[in-house]
Amino acid sequence: MTSSIGNPLIRLRDVSKCYELGARRFTALRHISLDVDHGERVAFVGKSGSGKTTLINLLTGIDSPTAGEIHVAGHAIHQMSQEELTVWRGRNVGIVFQFFQLLPTLTIVENVMLPMDFCDMFEQSQRRPRALALLRRLGIPDQADKLPADLSGGQQQRAAIARALANDPPIVVADEPTGNLDASTSDEVMSLLGSLANDGKTVLTVTHERDVDRFFTRKLTLRDGMVDGDSAGVLKVCA
């Protein structure tokens, strides 16, 4: 795949991922090559075991490829150590988890401040105002000083999105962000994620939602570890 405008933000070339399962070798991804541009809203869809989560894990540096190259914002992340990946991910990728994964002992605003503390982003005095501003933007400013357990699922996922945006990363990744939410809340969350592209964010989502086209500009379908379809129409799958 080639980028439509200049260099793509994310570039995968001939990426494969295999897992050793005892005596058995399982190939989760096979020779994937694809590009994602700045500001794209990409939905990864496919059946269970198709390789969606593995692909997202590789893009976020959570896992490393068995073969191939991954370049994100000019960084060859397939060559980075775990420690380098941690720093890089903290500053460049905001992650939204299916089960929210807010730290239970921290208040909502503290959860949002945490990535800034970890990555030493923004002045100390600016972190809380910024966190509060993000919560306001996501519609839950009143929940700032509550603990995660006191919030509903939808509110927790909004807080998780605020946390993903804390360090103002160019990429936001969400793995089945609505998997644990009811239908109306799911719509709200998908809509929120979709709207992030307006701020120049590139949004990558793994989802089972059927009407992803409403919120995302590109739908990438995976099957048996290979890209089976790309709504952008430009894809290249290595044999």
Add this chain to the structure above:
Amino acid sequence: MLRDSYAARGRLVMVVVALAVSIAAVTTMLAAYNVLMREVPRNYLSTNPASAQLEMDGAVSDELLSQVRNRPNIAGAEAAATVLARIKVGPNEWLPLLLFVVPNFESLQINTLEHESGAWPPPSGAMLVERSALPLTRAARNRMISIELPQAGRRSILIAGTVHDPGLAPAWQEQTIYGYVTPQSLADLGEPTKLDLLKIVVGHGAGDANAIGSTVRDLASWLNAQGHHVLEARIPPPKRHPHQAQMSAVLVMLLIFSLLALFLGAVLTASVVGGLLAQHVRQIAIMKAIGARSRQVARLYMGLVCSLGIAAVAIGLPLGLMAARGFIAIVAELLNLQIDSLALPWWVFVVTLLLGIVAPAVAALVPVMVAARRTVRHAIDDYGVSAGGQGSSWTRRALARIRVTDAASNLVVRNLFRRRTRLVLTLSLLAGAGAMFITSLNLKAAWEHAITQAVSDRHFDLELGLQKIASLERVLAVTTAVPGVVNVEPWNVAAASIGNKDGLDVVRRYPDGAHGGIVLRGAPPNTQLIAHTMIEGRWLRQQDNDAVVINTLARTSALRGAKLGDWVSLSVDHRPLKLRIVGVVRELLTPGAAYVTPGTFARAMRAVGLVNAVRIVLADREQADGVAGAIVQALEREHIGVKSVLTDKRLTAAQGGHVYILVLALGFIAAMMAVVGMLGLASSLGTSVIERTREFGVMRAIGARSGTVIRTVVGEGLLIGVLSWIVALLLSLPLSAQVGEVLASISTQELSLELSVSGAGWWLAIVLFGSTAVSFCPARQASKLTVRQTLVAL
């Protein structure tokens, strides 16, 4: 189950080690208690201790002995004598020498000795010394040594060998040499001695002080009727070693502390098993889903706990037995005991085994039953980061209010209070150990403070006791003329006893004269040589005739219960003396004493213008030994013999021995508890890391570096350490007060509560170092978790 246990082997090994250490502590104390409580009385009773010693005004003849043996309820009678002399242990350095005169070593039946080395009986011109006294003489067996006898003056005597006298405190504790000679030997040295002590053993009621008292009174009446006047009857506590009660109190206290360590070790087991169950929640759910009953699941985990207990007993029991041997050996040396057998009754092993298995099993029962009874639905519903352990919404909100600096720091502090039961357990373990450690050093500090206080209360540098009463004018003239002497005051002294209505003076004293004694002292009313810390009433006045000021030890021992204004009857030099208590003075490291004016003393002793003890102020305290030697020589040139020289050095050496055993034993238990505490902390943090695996994954996913994760976990460990230190510091105060009372009772001295700054500082350093060290492993483990490992599904 075996495979699951293997996966958690690190934590389970820690549990076994913690339990083994606490079982070792319990075994040590249980074994020490059993052996010492058997061997202490056995040692003492093996000497066939005299039920009473009657001091007669004349020699006890063989004929009289035969008659006494035929008196009702008299099982045995022997004659003896004691002579208080001095022995030269270095240039210008003398120690008191208490010579026990034994008429017939071969047929000694009462207060027997155990022959250890050398000639038995000692030949003429020779003495045997108590084995603990030999090092104090700085001489070897078969060497001549200088002594000074009350009448014969300086002589040389051969140290023929050693004996063991289990009825005496070790010589180094009392700073007194105990020697054993025949009357012939003393006579050959020019010291004629009459055997004026009648030792008796009663037939019935040998263990009852009242029965002994009754027999002694009957015998004394009979003796008086026969024309043999009884000057004083000494009845020590029957069949009890001088230190038996205190030893028992200390051992029971240490046993309780070691049981506390085991209890905490058991709770630690429960905590780790609880963590394990939290990890196994899905396995348990699957087992239950395929038909396992709650009882079957519980049986599996209780089996694991019992196995851990058995493994811990297998390690802890032999270790404890070894430690007990060492501990018993130290106590035996401190109390001058001969341990004949280290055999333990069978029940010690059974109790240890049961404690090792039952204690952790009982503690683990609750978490195991809770986990086993969980429904399948509840067990498998386990996703995401758990809010578990945060308690009610109120406590969660209270926790949320704790704010430090930034969110990352808040995380460290709040995680601490997340599993409060576990926190309390870990804190208890560490704080218990810390409290013990600080207490042991507090006691040492209290003791050192008492010594410092005692030394600073004494505004004199030397105290000289004279062999015989001498002219005050001459003694003052000779001593003040010695270079380096600034001031000399007469402080006459005489042994006193409590007078009885029937005229028989009865004292509760052991043969060495220690414990329960009281002395009468003539003290100048305007003296500047002691600081009068009056607890009640006032100090002496010049015009006082029948006034007495008693010190605190006299009030708690010989004059127990005496109040201000009470009249007390003393017997001094076998003459009655009635005195009214006008004051109680606080004195440290001083025997029980009753102070009267020099006029009252002179009247009581019929010794006007005479002196038998002086207190001396020197220009330079550091020169005390040298000046003391010069004074002794000057007095001897005037034919005034010196019986004893007491310097600060001797005072502190004589008193220091009592405290070490307790400090040592507390230190031992503290070390055991510290090991259990540190393992508890390591285990607690390890379990916490495992429980929070997903959280660490999230932290790593949002940018937390390895260092951040390590700092988070180590920070938690350090915080627990610091918190435990604060609790330990607070706990150590009441503990020090309680244990201090035991120590005060052992040492028969008043002790103030002291906080050892260095002890607190050392424990803080140990806790900080230990917490960092033990939290580093789980911290590193947490930092090595990759996001993919921790978040199987994002």
